[in-house]
Amino acid sequence: SLPLSVPIKLPNGKTYQQPTGLFINNEFVQSKSKKTFATISPSTEEEITQVYEAFEEDVDVAVEAANDAFHSSWSQGDPQIRMKVLFKLSELIEEHAETLAYIEALDNGKSLMCSKGDVALTAAYFRSCAGWTDKIKGSVIESGDTHFNYTRREPIGVCGQIIPWNFPLLMASWKLGPVLATGCTTVLKTAESTPLSALYLATLIKEAGVPAGVVNIVSGFGPSAGAAISSHPKIKKVAFTGSTATGRRIMKAAADSNLKKVTLELGGKSPNIVFDDADVKLTIQHLVTGIFYNTGEVCCAGSRIYVQEGIYDTITSEFRKAAESLKIGDPFKEDTFMGAQASQMQLDKILKYIDIGKKEGASVITGGERLGNKGYFVKPTIFGDVREDHQIVKEEIFGPVVTITKFKTVDEVIKLANNSEYGLAAGVHTTDINKAINVSNKINSGTIWVNTYNDFHPMVPFGGYSQSGIGREMGEEALDNYTQVKAVRIALTK
Numbered sequence: 001s002l003p004l005s006v007p008i009k010l011p012n013g014k015t016y017q018q019p020t021g022l023f024i025n026n027e028f029v030q031s032k033s034k035k036t037f038a039t040i041s042p043s044t045e046e047e048i049t050q051v052y053e054a055f056e057e058d059v060d061v062a063v064e065a066a067n068d069a070f071h072s073s074w075s076q077g078d079p080q081i082r083m084k085v086l087f088k089l090s091e092l093i094e095e096h097a098e099t100l101a102y103i104e105a106l107d108n109g110k111s112l113m114c115s116k117g118d119v120a121l122t123a124a125y126f127r128s129c130a131g132w133t134d135k136i137k138g139s140v141i142e143s144g145d146t147h148f149n150y151t152r153r154e155p156i157g158v159c160g161q162i163i164p165w166n167f168p169l170l171m172a173s174w175k176l177g178p179v180l181a182t183g184c185t186t187v188l189k190t191a192e193s194t195p196l197s198a199l200y201l202a203t204l205i206k207e208a209g210v211p212a213g214v215v216n217i218v219s220g221f222g223p224s225a226g227a228a229i230s231s232h233p234k235i236k237k238v239a240f241t242g243s244t245a246t247g248r249r250i251m252k253a254a255a256d257s258n259l260k261k262v263t264l265e266l267g268g269k270s271p272n273i274v275f276d277d278a279d280v281k282l283t284i285q286h287l288v289t290g291i292f293y294n295t296g297e298v299c300c301a302g303s304r305i306y307v308q309e310g311i312y313d314t315i316t317s318e319f320r321k322a323a324e325s326l327k328i329g330d331p332f333k334e335d336t337f338m339g340a341q342a343s344q345m346q347l348d349k350i351l352k353y354i355d356i357g358k359k360e361g362a363s364v365i366t367g368g369e370r371l372g373n374k375g376y377f378v379k380p381t382i383f384g385d386v387r388e389d390h391q392i393v394k395e396e397i398f399g400p401v402v403t404i405t406k407f408k409t410v411d412e413v414i415k416l417a418n419n420s421e422y423g424l425a426a427g428v429h430t431t432d433i434n435k436a437i438n439v440s441n442k443i444n445s446g447t448i449w450v451n452t453y454n455d456f457h458p459m460v461p462f463g464g465y466s467q468s469g470i471g472r473e474m475g476e477e478a479l480d481n482y483t484q485v486k487a488v489r490i491a492l493t494k
């Protein structure tokens with residue numbers, strides 16, 4: 001049977017040990033069925049390794065471990081213990097940054113340039129969570145001298161967390177950070193196409209001193225292991241990042257099983273708006289980052305560009321030039337901006353949408369096809385002459401495909417921007433602070449980036465309006481999803 005750890009040679013010449021088992025109770029173990037599945041390198045289409053596959057019976061074991069761990073001093077004891085562990089974890093991630101970045105680029109196909117950024121953000125987020133551990137507070141409520149009232153913020157308990165394949169390591173940190181900060185415990189399932197970096201992270205979690213059972217990480221598929229998590233009777237809260245369709249399924253399963261609390265970070269079709277007075281050079285950078293960073297596999301990608309008429313021609317031609325000069329290809333070359341799409345399925349979906357766009361009558365300003373025939377590479381693609389009812393304007397493509405539309409007035413573009421079932425993010429590019437704030441106030445989305453894009457900070461909350469999600473990750477808001485308020489009201493005797 002498959003060893004629980006296999007040597008993998010990275011393109012930098014270094015060989016590391018990759019765990020392949022399920023991480024339960026601080027040990028890597030085989031799944032009960034001993035079944036394994038392959039993970040593929042999207043840039044070469046070759047198998048990297050097999051990993052053990054979790055099913056419902058394995059999720060049960062992991063939940064028992066998490067449940068035992070929750071009823072230990074971890075949850076109720078001195079928060080400084082959790083602080084120490086989180087600080088140590090962020091340090092270990094920095095020590096292992098190169099290996100983690102290479103694993104991520106290998107398994108997801110993204111460029112090293114992107115994966116290095118992911119690792120840095122991951123370490124920063126765990127460090128930020130370390131600081132929260134002893135700052136979780138309740139309050140005293142005055143209601144006259146007949147009673148004494150106070151509230152506490154208590155950890156919710158065993159959590160289930162399901163993450164996607166576009167930022168495997170970073171999404172694991174957004175999930176595990178608040179669990180560790182608040183004293184919860186968890187069973188986290190990675191996406192089936194990108195299991196490797198989280199298993200490597202598990203070795204660091206153990207080394208950092210996280211007690212056994214607090215963090216359990218399983219590799220597996222959505223309909224089996226994922227569904228077992230969302231419907232598990234002992235899981236008190238499920239956190240999910242992924243597609244809106246799957247989010248809906250998870251929320252239903254949560255309601256039907258035990259009404260576990262649900263937070264969802266879902267899809268988007270985010271508008272990126274350029275006004276006549278914008279700084280052209282800077283704006284082009286942010287349009288590029290908005291849609292081509294991480295090969296467009298970003299839930300908050302700025303996939304609908306709206307440009308005011310006075311600057312439309314300049315922006316369109318400069319943006320086209322910028323897109324055509326991007327380096328695409330081998331993720332491990334230092335200057336590669338765009339690596340491969342994460343999977344064959346994703347490649348097919350993107351190419352299907354490009355086809356739909358052409359059939360709908362939109363014009364291809366640049367790109368519009370696959371690059372090469374080995375590895376899942378797609379050329380940066382810009383569509384012009386689009387209508388609001390075009391599928392490529394309404395539906396999330398999750399790839400390096402963007403539409404560009406001309407507008408005249410502020411009111412018009414606010415209407416266009418808000419004409420979506422989603423509400424994850426938006427970009428506003430202008431040198432007029434009044435316009436920036438007034439437009440930001442009127443846009444229906446959880447994040448607005450002004451003169452920047454895809455710009456994250458551990459203390460700034462992120463999450464969706466409308467069908468883009470429920471709840472917030474990062475910042476103080478993330479802690480709300482992992483704690484519940486207990487109110488104690490005491491009648492006083494005189």
Ligand code: ADP
Nearest residue numbers: 163164190191221222223226227242243246249
């Ligand atoms: P995609 O279809 O692009 O892979 P998903 O949103 O379906 O995007 O996948 C994100 C995560 O959700 C993955 O970890 C996947 O395994 C998981 N998932 C998919 N279907 C389900 C499901 N029915 N229940 C729970 N998790 C699921």
